[in-house]
Every structure is written in C-alpha cells, then in structure tokens.
Amino acid sequence: xxxxxxxxxxxxxxxxVVVIDLTQIYQGPYATLLMAKAGADVxxxxxxxxxxxxxxxxxxxxxxxxxxxLNTNKKGVTLNLKSEEGRRLLMALVKKADxxxxxxxxxxxxxxxxxxxxxxxxxxxxxxxxxTGYGLSGPDRDRLAMDLTIQATSGAMSIxxxxxxxxxxxxxxxxxxxxGIHLYGAITTALYRREKTNxxxxxxxxxxxxxxxxxxxxxxxxxNSDGKVPPRVGNRHGGLALAPYNVYRTNDGxxxxxxxxxxxxxxxxxxxxxxxxxEDERFAxxxxxxxxxxxxxxxxxxxxxxxxxxxxxxxAQLHKVPCAPVRDLTEVMNDPHMHQRGMLERFDDxxxxxxVLPNSPLNFHGTPRIKSTAMPGLGEHNDEIYSQWLGxxxxxxxxxxxxxxx
Amino acid sequence: xxxxxxxxxxxxxxxxVVVIDLTQIYQGPYATLLMAKAGADVxxxxxxxxxxxxxxxxxxxxxxxxxxxLNTNKKGVTLNLKSEEGRRLLMALVKKADxxxxxxxxxxxxxxxxxxxxxxxxxxxxxxxxxTGYGLSGPDRDRLAMDLTIQATSGAMSIxxxxxxxxxxxxxxxxxxxxGIHLYGAITTALYRREKTNxxxxxxxxxxxxxxxxxxxxxxxxxNSDGKVPPRVGNRHGGLALAPYNVYRTNDGxxxxxxxxxxxxxxxxxxxxxxxxxEDERFAxxxxxxxxxxxxxxxxxxxxxxxxxxxxxxxAQLHKVPCAPVRDLTEVMNDPHMHQRGMLERFDDxxxxxxVLPNSPLNFHGTPRIKSTAMPGLGEHNDEIYSQWLGxxxxxxxxxxxxxxx
Numbered sequence: 031x032x033x034x035x036x037x038x039x040x041x042x043x044x045x046x047v048v049v050i051d052l053t054q055i056y057q058g059p060y061a062t063l064l065m066a067k068a069g070a071d072v073x074x075x076x077x078x079x080x081x082x083x084x085x086x087x088x089x090x091x092x093x094x095x096x097x098x099x100l101n102t103n104k105k106g107v108t109l110n111l112k113s114e115e116g117r118r119l120l121m122a123l124v125k126k127a128d129x130x131x132x133x134x135x136x137x138x139x140x141x142x143x144x145x146x147x148x149x150x151x152x153x154x155x156x157x158x159x160x161x162t163g164y165g166l167s168g169p170d171r172d173r174l175a176m177d178l179t180i181q182a183t184s185g186a187m188s189i190x191x192x193x194x195x196x197x198x199x200x201x202x203x204x205x206x207x208x209x210g211i212h213l214y215g216a217i218t219t220a221l222y223r224r225e226k227t228n229x230x231x232x233x234x235x236x237x238x239x240x241x242x243x244x245x246x247x248x249x250x251x252x253x254n255s256d257g258k259v260p261p262r263v264g265n266r267h268g269g270l271a272l273a274p275y276n277v278y279r280t281n282d283g284x285x286x287x288x289x290x291x292x293x294x295x296x297x298x299x300x301x302x303x304x305x306x307x308x309e310d311e312r313f314a315x316x317x318x319x320x321x322x323x324x325x326x327x328x329x330x331x332x333x334x335x336x337x338x339x340x341x342x343x344x345x346a347q348l349h350k351v352p353c354a355p356v357r358d359l360t361e362v363m364n365d366p367h368m369h370q371r372g373m374l375e376r377f378d379d380x381x382x383x384x385x386v387l388p389n390s391p392l393n394f395h396g397t398p399r400i401k402s403t404a405m406p407g408l409g410e411h412n413d414e415i416y417s418q419w420l421g422x423x424x425x426x427x428x429x430x431x432x433x434x435x436x
Numbered sequence: 437x438x439x440x441x442x443x444x445x446x447x448x449x450x451x452x453v454v455v456i457d458l459t460q461i462y463q464g465p466y467a468t469l470l471m472a473k474a475g476a477d478v479x480x481x482x483x484x485x486x487x488x489x490x491x492x493x494x495x496x497x498x499x500x501x502x503x504x505x506l507n508t509n510k511k512g513v514t515l516n517l518k519s520e521e522g523r524r525l526l527m528a529l530v531k532k533a534d535x536x537x538x539x540x541x542x543x544x545x546x547x548x549x550x551x552x553x554x555x556x557x558x559x560x561x562x563x564x565x566x567x568t569g570y571g572l573s574g575p576d577r578d579r580l581a582m583d584l585t586i587q588a589t590s591g592a593m594s595i596x597x598x599x600x601x602x603x604x605x606x607x608x609x610x611x612x613x614x615x616g617i618h619l620y621g622a623i624t625t626a627l628y629r630r631e632k633t634n635x636x637x638x639x640x641x642x643x644x645x646x647x648x649x650x651x652x653x654x655x656x657x658x659x660n661s662d663g664k665v666p667p668r669v670g671n672r673h674g675g676l677a678l679a680p681y682n683v684y685r686t687n688d689g690x691x692x693x694x695x696x697x698x699x700x701x702x703x704x705x706x707x708x709x710x711x712x713x714x715e716d717e718r719f720a721x722x723x724x725x726x727x728x729x730x731x732x733x734x735x736x737x738x739x740x741x742x743x744x745x746x747x748x749x750x751x752a753q754l755h756k757v758p759c760a761p762v763r764d765l766t767e768v769m770n771d772p773h774m775h776q777r778g779m780l781e782r783f784d785d786x787x788x789x790x791x792v793l794p795n796s797p798l799n800f801h802g803t804p805r806i807k808s809t810a811m812p813g814l815g816e817h818n819d820e821i822y823s824q825w826l827g828x829x830x831x832x833x834x835x836x837x838x839x840x841x842x
Contacts, residue, residue, distance in 0.1 A: 038633055039633065039635060043626060043628065043637075044625065044628070068625055094656055094660075095655055095656040095659040099649065099652050099655070100649075100652065146801075164773065165799070166799075167776075167777055168773040168774070168776045168777040169773050171773075173753055174758040175758070176758045178671075178694050179692050179758050180760070182683070182690075182691065182692035182761060182762045183760040183761060183763055184763075184768060185764065185767070186606070186608045187607075187683070188762055189607030190596065190605075190608075192598075195601070197683060198596065198598070198604065198670060198683075199596075200592070200596050200607075200608070200610065201596040201654060201668070201674065202610065202651055204608065204614075207649055207650040208610075208617065211614065211618055212617055214621045215470065215620045215798055216799070218625045218628055219449045219624045219800070220449060221628045222450070223449035223450075226443045227447070229444070231445060231800055231801065232800075232802070233798065233799060233800055233801070234801060235797055236779075236797065239774065239779045240617075240797045241608065242768070242774070242780070242794045243466060243505065243506075243613055243794050244608035245607075246462065246501070246505050246506065247502055248607060248608075249502070249765055249769065250500055250502040252765045252769075253788070257766060259764045259765050259766055262607070264602075264604060265602070275584070277588070277593070277604075277605070279602075284588075284602060284603055286593065286605070288582055288584050347580065350580065351580070352581070352584075353580070353585060354586070356589075356593050356594055357588070357591050358594045358665045359595070359651065359654055360665055362648070366575060367570065367577075371571055371573055371574040371642075371645075373571075373645045374648070385659065386655075388648045388649050391618045391641055391642065391646045392621055392622040392639065392641060393571070393572075393622070393639060393640040394622070394625070394629075394638075394639055395552075395638040395639070395640060396637065397637075
C-alpha cells in the first residue's frame with residue numbers, strides 16, 4: 031500500500047479529523063481535548079449561556095483552571111438546540127464532520143431530535159460518541175450520575191478508606207476521567223474501522239463500566255475469601271498479603287512503599303542500614319512479616335520518620351525499593367520531570383495569568399507535541415465557523431444572534 | 437471512497453490487527469484485553485515461567501481472578517528473550533505483527549536487543565507501544581513504579597482521606613488502569629494514522645501523566661486559594677463549596693449524595709418530606725448551607741439513617757436528586773444492570789469455577805460483543821503459533837523446548 035496522503039510521522043495523528051464537540055464538565059471534554067492534542071479540528075458547541083463548567087467559573091470570560099485545562103486547542107461556538115433553526119444548523123455542521131461527541135444524559139439528544147438515528151441519515155460516515163454514567167441501555171440507564179455517585183455505586187468507595195472509618199471517595203475524579211479516556215479509545219477505534227468500512231458508528235461508554243476492571247485486585251481478594259468482602263485496609267495491601275506495604279510518616283510528610291519480592295525487603299534493610307532485621311525471625315519471610323504487620327510498620331516508620339520524604343525516596347531508589355514521596359498539588363504542578371517531558375507546560379492565560387496546563391498523556395514519538403492555545407471565549411468562533419463551514423453571510427449571522435439561535 | 441474490505445458494522449473494529457503482547461500485571465494487559473475484545477488477534481508472550489501475575493496465582497494453571505479478568509480472548513506462548521534464539525523468534529513474529537505492546541521498565545527491551553530501534557528495522561509498519569510509570573524520558577524515568585507509588589507521587593493520595601487522617605490511596609488500581617486505557621488510545625490512534633502514512637510508530641504512555649488531568653477540580657481549588665493547598669475533605673466537596681455533598685449513613689450502609697443546583701436541594705427537601713427546611717434561613721442558599729455545613733449534614737443524615745441505602749437512592753432518584761448507594765464488591769459483581777448490558781458475564785473457568793468477568797467498556801453499537809474465551813495456559817499455543825506463523829516443524833519445536841527457548 032502506498033502512502034496516500036503525504037502524511038508522515040511528524041503529522042499529528044488525527045490531522046484532518048473534524049469533531050463536533052457537544053460535551054460538558056469533564057468526561058466528554060477530556061475525550062475531545064485528547065483529540066485536539068492529537069491534531070483533530072475540534073469545534074466546541076455550547077448552549078447560548080455556556081456549558082455548566084463555564085457557568086460555574088468565577089472570572090472574566092468564564093475561565094477556571096479546570097475549564098481551561100480541558101478546553102484548550104478547541105474552537106468555540108454557541109448554538110441553541112432547543113430552536114428548530116439551531117437543530118438545522120447542527121445538521122449542516124454534522125455534514126462536514128467526522129465525529130460528534132456528547133455526554134448529555136441518555137435520551138437528551140433524541141428528545142431534541144438530533145440523536146444518532148437522525149444524524150446518521152444526515153452523514154453516514156459520522157461517528158457518534160456518547161459518554162454517560164450508566165450507559166444507553168439497561169434498567170439503571172436514567173439514574174442521575176456524577177463522579178461522586180458513580181464512585182459509590184461502582185464499588186470504588188467501598189474499598190477506599192480506613193478499617194474503622196466510612197467508605198471514602200478517591201480525591202481525583204476517577205469516574206469522569208476513566209469515562210473520558212475510554213470514550214477517546216472508542217472513537218479512535220471507530221475511526222480506524224471507518225477506514226475499512228467507510229461507514230460511521232454509534233459508540234458508547236458508561237463511567238460505571240470503566241471502573242469495574244480497576245477493582246481487579248479487590249475482586250480477587252473477595253473471590254479468594256469465598257465471596258466474603260474483605261474489610262477496608264487504609265493504605266495497606268488490599269488482601270493484607272504483603273508487608274511492608276503502606277504509607278509511612280517522614281519528618282516532613284509521607285512516603286508510600288511496597289515490597290513485592292523478598293529482594294525488596296533485603297534491599298530495604300540495606301537502605302535502613304539495619305542488617306540485624308535480616309536475622310529477626312519475625313521478619314524472615316513475607317508470610318511472617320504479614321503475621322507481624324504492626325511490628326513491621328513500626329520498624330519501617332521508625333526509620334522513615336527520621337528523614338525527609340525526598341531523602342527516604344532517594345535512599346529507597348538507590349537500593350531498588352519501590353517507594354515514592356506523597357506529593358501535594360503544588361509539588362506535582364511544578365514537577366521538573368513532567369515539565370521536561372512536555373507533559374506539563376506553563377501557559378499565560380488572559381484571565382488567569384500564568385498557570386500550568388497538561389498536555390496529552392499520549393506520546394507519539396517523532397511527532398511534535400501540540401502546544402496549548404487559548405480556550406475559546408463563549409461563541410468566539412461563531413462568525414468563523416458558521417461563515418466558513420456553512421457559507422452564512424454577516425446579515426444571516428446577525429439575524430441568528432438576534433433570534434437567540436447562536 | 438469505496439468499502440475496500442467487505443467489512444461492515446458487525447465486523448469487530450480491530451479485526452485483522454495482530455498484536456504481540458509482552459505485557460504483565462495490569463497496565464499493559466488491560467490495553468491488550470481491550471484490543472482482543474475489539475477483535476484483534478492477541479498473542480500473549482510470557483517468560484518460560486510465566487508473567488508475574490501468573491506466578492503469584494495460587495491455583496491450577498496459574499489462574500487467579502485478576503489474571504483471568506485481564507487475559508481472556510488471548511493466545512499464549514512462552515519465549516525466552518534472554519536467549520539469542522528467543523530474540524530471533526521474536527523478530528520473526530514481529531514481521532507478522534501490526535502492534536507490539538510491552539510494559540517493562542524503560543530500557544529493558546533495548547538492553548535485550550529488541551527495542552523499538554531494532555524492531556522498526558524488522559517491520560516498518562510496526563506500532564510499538566510502551567507503558568511505564570514515569571515515561572521513556574526525563575530525570576525520573578528509572579524510578580521504580582507501582583500503582584501505590586504512582587498514586588503517591590502523582591498527588592492523588594494527597595487529596596484522598598479525612599482531614600485529620602493520613603493521605604490515602606484510592607482502593608481501585610487507578611494508576612495501572614488509567615495507564616492501560618491511555619495506552620489503548622495511543623495504539624488505536626497510531627493504527628488510524630498508519631492507514632494514511634503506511635508507517636508504524638513508537639507510542640508511549642506514563643501512568644503518572646495519566647493521573648494529572650484527574651486532579652482538575654483540586655488543582656482549581658488550589659489555584660483559587662492563591663496556590664495554597666486545600667486540606668483533605670473526606671467525602672465532602674473538594675473546595676468545600678457545595679452542600680449537601682457527602683456520604684451519609686443509612687440503616688444498612690451508606691449513600692453518596694450531591695446537590696449541584698438549588699433545584700437539587702428543593703428536590704431533596706421534597707424527598708425528605710420536610711418542607712420546613714425550605715423556610716430555614718440557615719439553608720436558604722448554597723452559600724448559607726456551606727456556612728452551616730455540619731448542620732446540613734446532620735439534617736440529611738437524620739433522614740438517610742432512617743431508611744436503607746436502596747430506599748434512599750430510590751426516593752432520591754424519584755425526586756431527581758443525584759444519589760447512589762455505596763455498594764460492596766459482591767453487589768457490584770452481581771449488578772443486574774451491567775449483566776443485562778453485557779458488560780458483565782458469568783464464565784465457567786476450568787480452575788476457578790463460575791466467576792464474573794468484565795467485557796470491554798467500549799461499546800460499538802451494531803457489533804456483537806465478543807464473549808470471553810478461556811485464558812491461555814502457560815505456553816498453550818506454542819505449537820500453533822510457532823508452526824502456523826513461522827512454519828516450524830515439530831522437531832524444531834521440541835528442540836526449542838529442550839533448550840529452554842520456548
């Protein structure tokens with residue numbers, strides 16, 4: 031097969047892919063951000079008053095750090111899908127698009143008259159991607175879903191927290207972002223298939239489904255206990271089957287440390303400069319260390335608490351023990367490693383000033399990373415998109431604005 | 437453009453894609469599981485003694501529930517990459533492959549003499565995918581990485597836990613699985629580009645990078661506090677800016693509940709059949725409710741603790757309040773909704789008996805889901821793959837086994 035397009039390795043992988051982005055908050059916008067960062071042309075379509083993230087933002091043009099993090103490298107237009115004319119405009123845009131992404135509640139797009147069944151007749155090459163909490167089918171389809179409630183119903187909370195405390199949510203928005211990146215994967219998979227079939231598809235991802243595989247270890251502990259659900263274990267090994275395995279206090283914070291193999295324990299003893307521990311019968315094997323869990327943790331923490339978290343992590347690394355400092359958000363934002371790799375960049379935003387923005391975690395070697403460009407203001411590209419894509423004249427645009435259609 | 441292959445919507449999207457799977461534990465195997473579930477031909481290559489997950493398994497052929505969850509629908513061969521002959525065999529396999537996926541530590545494949553630089557010369561259409569903790573570049577590249585330590589260093593732990601407790605890890609293996617699904621997305625993106633360029637690529641995903649976007653809300657709270665890191669908040673809203681927002685006790689467990697809009701609060705008051713709360717000045721707006729956070733939580737919990745978690749969730753849903761029961765793992769495994777959707781299926785495993793297995797969270801409508809097939813035993817498909825792909829005769833296979841190459 032010949033190279034048909036003249037594209038090469040330094041061409042962004044999704045160059046030329048046109049995306050209609052009807053998404054909001056986190057799940058959908060993360061999927062379309064990664065598409066934009068892979069070179070796709072993403073047009074974010076918002077209601078006349080802006081999507082919920084913009085409405086919640088406190089400053090200027092509706093920026094907030096999270097809104098900016100997820101909406102750089104996109105163009106922005108407004109469109110009122112509750113008006114007949116608005117829906118006609120959407121269909122005209124869809125004719126020019128490869129992908130439409132939305133994360134409204136199931137049925138919303140259908141009720142507006144612009145669901146998959148309608149749009150596939152407008153453009154049979156369209157990939158229509160839906161991100162929801164519970165999916166487009168099944169008895170729980172219409173349950174209201176947010177990151178917090180999906181963390182509850184998926185089982186994630188039940189295994190997070192201390193043994194004597196309540197179930198806890200993970201601080202990161204794991205349901206939203208696992209949902210978003212799975213949605214991205216579904217879209218790119220469908221794009222690949224379209225190269226073979228020349229036909230679009232409806233692809234769908236439910237946040238709850240995405241969390242299930244992440245429970246693998248704990249589901250295994252549960253299976254191994256004949257279906258009895260093991261208790262929450264804080265930072266210890268979920269099956270209480272490895273030691274040391276915990277978060278330990280240092281003189282300035284905490285480190286996380288885990289000994290998976292016997293070798294790691296021997297290495298740790300070297301790092302601690304405490305060879306007598308190798309002779310200690312209580313600690314001779316992992317099985318014995320697990321039996322003497324509290325004592326192991328006490329001995330390790332006596333060492334870690336004498337130094338700083340970075341000192342402990344460095345000594346552990348030197349001796350080949352898996353260990354890392356528990357870092358706070360300002361440390362992470364300024365991480366030299368991620369900045370050097372181009373995963374993080376400093377960006378001067380009109381409203382927010384200098385902030386740190388993530389790039390895409392997807393690295394295509396040989397293809398330069400796409401730098402962040404400003405987040406679109408509300409309707410900023412109305413004139414450009416509606417005139418260039420649909421050939422509307424200025425007076426038509428003005429009329430649409432007056433009527434509240436765009 | 438015509439349909440060149442005769443493929444249609446009921447053809448699995450990755451049909452015909454051949455994957456060499458050198459992965460282990462969770463991150464890599466999840467990426468290749470999703471490929472297999474999308475129709476790719478995945479050949480899992482393990483060291484002669486099996487990958488670490490198999491070694492840790494307690495029963496029969498090296499099954500454990502987690503090993504099975506991640507390795508259905510794959511073929512399995514063994515190969516000793518530390519032998520010259522083993523490396524030659526890998527190169528011969530790579531000639532037949534579209535994708536190679538590995539999640540060894542950075543540099544391992546290069547040191548073995550079968551890294552990207554070598555393999556791209558063997559097959560210039562090869563997509564080589566690397567999943568690691570910190571990436572293939574940067575000063576932290578060689579730090580030992582496991583799910584626990586990445587949760588620490590990425591900042592995720594620092595925002596999980598109670599205000600008066602230590603930083604906590606999220607129970608689910610979020611670093612491994614976010615890494616795995618991003619890796620899947622990178623691979624499918626590169627497959628799409630290859631249709632244009634006819635050239636392979638090196639794609640790379642670091643777990644730490646994948647966690648950064650999930651911190652969006654908390655990074656925003658941090659920015660809004662002039663860079664001061666807000667304290668951990670347990671199950672409350674990360675910025676302490678919404679109420680009600682918490683996990684509440686019921687008479688049989690817990691529910692998670694959140695009022696994002698004023699309307700949700702009014703709906704909740706209806707669900708509680710407590711109209712007097714609408715007159716209560718302390719609760720008149722979200723700002724006031726946040727000011728009276730403890731009182732709000734007390735009032736809500738007085739109600740929730742009078743009923744079961746499913747009763748509370750049903751009443752909340754009826755009145756359109758985002759709420760969900762905190763479910764334990766056995767409840768989740770038996771979730772009728774996910775079973776009905778085909779996300780979960782019951783599977784009779786030779787070693788483990790009847791277990792519940794996940795399907796792929798990626799749904800391609802119109803394309804039947806691929807049912808789980810047995811996980812390969814160690815080297816189960818050696819004869820098939822090495823003879824069918826490479827044309828080796830039985831005596832050659834026997835010799836390779838004797839020499840410990842396969």
